[in-house]
Amino acid sequence: MKKLSLIFGMMVLLFTTSCREIANSVLDALPPFDVPFTTNVTVPLATLSTTSYTRTPEIPMNIDLDKTIKENNPKFSINNLKSVKLNSLHMQYISSQFDTKLDVIKDAKIYIKAPNLPEKLIATALNNTNPDTITFTVANEELLEYFRTSQNSLIFEIQGSRLSADQITLKINSGFNVKVQL
Known part of the structure; x- marks a missing residue:
């Protein structure tokens, strides 16, 4: 028994x-999939202080997840979006007017912005000394509401290792992990 x-x-x-x-x-x-975002952008880089942060102008991403979801499976749409999280973010130096490189940035914070939502901190880099690349530590934050629209952007706050002012061209590489369910 x-x-x-x-x-x-x-x-x-x-x-x-x-x-x-x-x-x-x-x-x-x-299945969950990654949405890469890569752009070259020229921004005014002003490190006005080595003790406080300076903001750069908004950098538009305009990621249209509805289109991307439908490309993966036409039965799904933005209405089926269940999760969006940043999984990587890197900045790479391309050029500048006065040969200022990325080692002028000691610390950096990156925020995401979308209409009618508060800015949200999504990545940080501390004690940077690399002149060519900055690799950010990403926050494990849910970003779903910031991608229900394609009007999303990034804002950088930087703290300088020394004082400088320049126009710098960067390549931003990032990836977002997206989950969609019925």
Whole structure:
């Protein structure tokens, strides 16, 4: 009798686990995917202080996730969006008017902005000394509401390692992990 109840219990456990996996696979009909964002941008770079932060003008991203979701599967749309998180962000030096490189930036904060939403801190870089690249530590923040519109942008706050003023051209590479469900 004990063997029969043990076998029956194992079968019930196996059956419920299999049903859960089937349900989850149906709900996740479109697996999570990455949306890269790369742009070259020229910004005025002014490190006016080595103790406080200076803001750069907004850098428009204008990522249209509705279009991207439909490209992955036409049955889905922005209405099926369940999660968006930043998974990487790097800045790469391209050029500047007065040969100012990225090591002029000691610390940096990056915020995301969208209409009718508060700015949200999404990445930071501390104690940068690299003249060519800055790799940011990304915050594990949910950014879903910032991508329900394609009018999204980035704002940089920088603290200088020394005083400088220049026009600098950067390449911004980032990736957003997107989850969509029925």
